[in-house]
Amino acid sequence: MLRDELRQILEKGLRDVEADWTVPAAIINDPEMHDAERERVFGRSWVFLAHESEIPERGDYVVRYISEDQFIVCRDEDGEVRGHLNSCRHRGMQVCRAEMGNASHFRCPYHGWTYNNKGSLVGVPAGREAYGNKLDKSLWQLKPVPKLGTYKGLVFGCLDPDAPSLDDYLGDMKFYLDIVLDRSDAGLQVVGAPQRWVVDANWKLGADNFIGDAYHTMMTHRSMVELGLAPPDPKFALYGEHVHTEHGHGLGIIGPPPGIPLPEFLGMPENIVEQLQRRLSPEQVEVFRPVAFIHGTVFPNLSIGNFLMSKDHVSPPTSFLTLRLWHPIGPDKMEIMSFFLVEKEAPDWYKEESYQAYVRTFGISGAFEQDDAENWRSITRVLGAQYAKKMELNYQMGRGVYEPDPDWPGPGKAFPMDYAEANQRNFMEYWMQLMVTDPASHTGNGKVSDEAAAEALARAEA
Amino acid sequence: MTTATEITDATVREVTEWLFGEAELLDTGKYREWLDLVAEDLSYVVPLRVTREREADTDIVEGMTLMDDDWDSMEMRVLRLETEYAWAEDPPSRSRHFVTNIRVAAGEAEDELAVKSNLLLYRTRGDVATFDILSGERHDVLRRVAGGYRLAKRVVVLDQTTVMTHNLALIM
Ligand code: FES
Ligand SMILES: [Fe+2]
Numbered sequence: 001m002l003r004d005e006l007r008q009i010l011e012k013g014l015r016d017v018e019a020d021w022t023v024p025a026a027i028i029n030d031p032e033m034h035d036a037e038r039e040r041v042f043g044r045s046w047v048f049l050a051h052e053s054e055i056p057e058r059g060d061y062v063v064r065y066i067s068e069d070q071f072i073v074c075r076d077e078d079g080e081v082r083g084h085l086n087s088c089r090h091r092g093m094q095v096c097r098a099e100m101g102n103a104s105h106f107r108c109p110y111h112g113w114t115y116n117n118k119g120s121l122v123g124v125p126a127g128r129e130a131y132g133n134k135l136d137k138s139l140w141q142l143k144p145v146p147k148l149g150t151y152k153g154l155v156f157g158c159l160d161p162d163a164p165s166l167d168d169y170l171g172d173m174k175f176y177l178d179i180v181l182d183r184s185d186a187g188l189q190v191v192g193a194p195q196r197w198v199v200d201a202n203w204k205l206g207a208d209n210f211i212g213d214a215y216h217t218m219m220t221h222r223s224m225v226e227l228g229l230a231p232p233d234p235k236f237a238l239y240g241e242h243v244h245t246e247h248g249h250g251l252g253i254i255g256p257p258p259g260i261p262l263p264e265f266l267g268m269p270e271n272i273v274e275q276l277q278r279r280l281s282p283e284q285v286e287v288f289r290p291v292a293f294i295h296g297t298v299f300p301n302l303s304i305g306n307f308l309m310s311k312d313h314v315s316p317p318t319s320f321l322t323l324r325l326w327h328p329i330g331p332d333k334m335e336i337m338s339f340f341l342v343e344k345e346a347p348d349w350y351k352e353e354s355y356q357a358y359v360r361t362f363g364i365s366g367a368f369e370q371d372d373a374e375n376w377r378s379i380t381r382v383l384g385a386q387y388a389k390k391m392e393l394n395y396q397m398g399r400g401v402y403e404p405d406p407d408w409p410g411p412g413k414a415f416p417m418d419y420a421e422a423n424q425r426n427f428m429e430y431w432m433q434l435m436v437t438d439p440a441s442h443t444g445n446g447k448v449s450d451e452a453a454a455e456a457l458a459r460a461e462a
Numbered sequence: 463m464t465t466a467t468e469i470t471d472a473t474v475r476e477v478t479e480w481l482f483g484e485a486e487l488l489d490t491g492k493y494r495e496w497l498d499l500v501a502e503d504l505s506y507v508v509p510l511r512v513t514r515e516r517e518a519d520t521d522i523v524e525g526m527t528l529m530d531d532d533w534d535s536m537e538m539r540v541l542r543l544e545t546e547y548a549w550a551e552d553p554p555s556r557s558r559h560f561v562t563n564i565r566v567a568a569g570e571a572e573d574e575l576a577v578k579s580n581l582l583l584y585r586t587r588g589d590v591a592t593f594d595i596l597s598g599e600r601h602d603v604l605r606r607v608a609g610g611y612r613l614a615k616r617v618v619v620l621d622q623t624t625v626m627t628h629n630l631a632l633i634m
Contacts, residue, residue: 192526370550
């Protein structure tokens with residue numbers, strides 16, 4: 001149950017985000033919020049686990065997380081992608097203790113129960129002596145992730161068996177995901193493995209930043225403008241569209257600053273541009289043509305960055321694609337997993353340039369991204385304190401400045417400028433709706449359906 | 463190609479002093495001076511490691527790294543610190559490079575040495591009473607030039623797979 005005080009903060013927050021365009025600071029770094037968030041947000045949402053290209057062969061696996069639960073995401077002997085809870089059904093031991101690899105079976109190191117990569121229990125040592133051969137192995141397979149879904153190579157899991165389908169959950173966001181994920185016939189490849197590192201910051205700050213915060217680039221990333229890694233206009237991220245959809249998703253699509261010519265289609269190689277024009281709809285092609293930067297978040301914690309950036313101060317820009325997971329490990333701590341992806345059919349020169357642009361500007365050592373972690377750490381520390389928590393945070397950018405863009409060819413609610421906070425409000429509103437919606441055992445309704453969320457909002461407004 | 467370069471005590475002492483001097487430059491923020499110690503064909507790589515089973519050939523990931531710099535990108539990092547906007551290191555971290563277990567061997571080229579060392583890097587920022595520690599092994603190639611050595615290659619193999627610092631903004 002939510003404590004009354006938390007509920008009041010959240011219900012007031014829901015009213016304020018609509019009426020005043022503010023968000024309660026208390027949602028950022030608070031242990032009770034974090035506890036509630038585990039079940040109410042991460043227990044119900046579709047959470048990114050892996051990209052299919054990470055497990056191309058039968059038996060390939062990676063270990064990934066939904067909140068604290070860890071899952072073996074593998075391709076089984078029949079080529080099907082599966083997610084098994086990494087916990088033995090006997091005493092709960094991890095049956096897989098590597099981060100990635102290839103295995104037909106997972107053998108528990110404690111007493112040796114052995115599971116195949118479909119999750120079935122196939123071996124119990126001394127089964128005759130210890131269990132009189134009466135243990136019904138079919139009842140003791142590894143727990144599957146309750147829901148597993150794939151969209152254009154992205155594998156998601158969901159702990160709520162009554163959740164809407166992944167397709168419905170992604171909804172209109174798919175139009176934009178396609179532009180990033182579906183440009184080529186053979187699809188994307190995660191190169192190597194994700195970088196993993198820990199930042200003393202709440203995960204929502206990463207999600208909020210990527211979903212719509214073009215505004216911070218002017219100050220936070222000014223060094224990149226000064227050095228010429230980003231376009232020579234400190235307001236380079238203003239010139240774009242700011243779009244969000246239902247279920248808290250959103251993104252910004254930024255073109256070149258006025259008077260600064262940049263290549264079309266993120267300067268991608270010719271063969272990929274040829275393929276994407278064939279694969280994507282005319283509207284998607286129109287949206288993608290002028291793009292120099294795409295940043296977005298799939299609720300809750302998967303972000304996308306597709307950027308045109310130079311690898312140093314003397315080289316021309318190259319585009320790269322990164323996915324990052326803001327994995328919560330406490331109210332004031334997250335692990336970042338940063339993935340680099342490239343079209344399998346891109347020429348080698350592009351793969352190499354794209355990798356270099358990515359690794360030098362983004363990720364743990366990236367000269368561009370470094371400054372973000374500094375901000376998020378500092379915010380998290382400050383907002384963990386009792387007086388600071390009582391603040392409202394200002395999400396009022398664009399208020400009375402511009403209206404939704406009627407001419408935008410894509411779905412969702414679009415605004416004609418990326419210095420905006422509509423996506424961030426939409427994210428926070430959906431997050432707060434999930435937070436005030438009681439789980440099945442309290443309401444008799446296991447679904448966080450749109451109706452339940454609307455009911456919660458109505459209650460909050462009453 | 464291995465040459466018969468003899469590794470004398472004097473060479474070991476020179477290399478040790480070079481590494482200690484380098485650590486001092488890095489811990490006192492003298493990055494410009496540090497760049498002067500770096501060869502123009504620098505390769506500076508921090509590999510990405512993952513937890514693998516013992517039977518795996520290596521735990522180093524192919525195709526992805528934590529850091530992969532050349533001279534230009536290193537100069538870019540130094541130039542960045544000289545702007546007013548390098549927030550990640552302004553105010554600067556206080557750092558300490560502890561360099562031990564120095565092993566000097568002949569390099570692949572006649573004028574090069576292959577130097578291994580262990581690194582413990584302590585880092586603390588702001589007034590928070592916490593710190594980060596990075597531990598790893600450095601594999602350097604030092605090239606002999608008039609009046610000393612230049613760093614031609616460095617591979618820093620960190621011991622953590624999930625790295626416990628919020629960014630690799632410091633040179634290791
Ligand atoms: S805990 Fe796995 S076999 Fe006992
Ligand atoms: Fe940023």
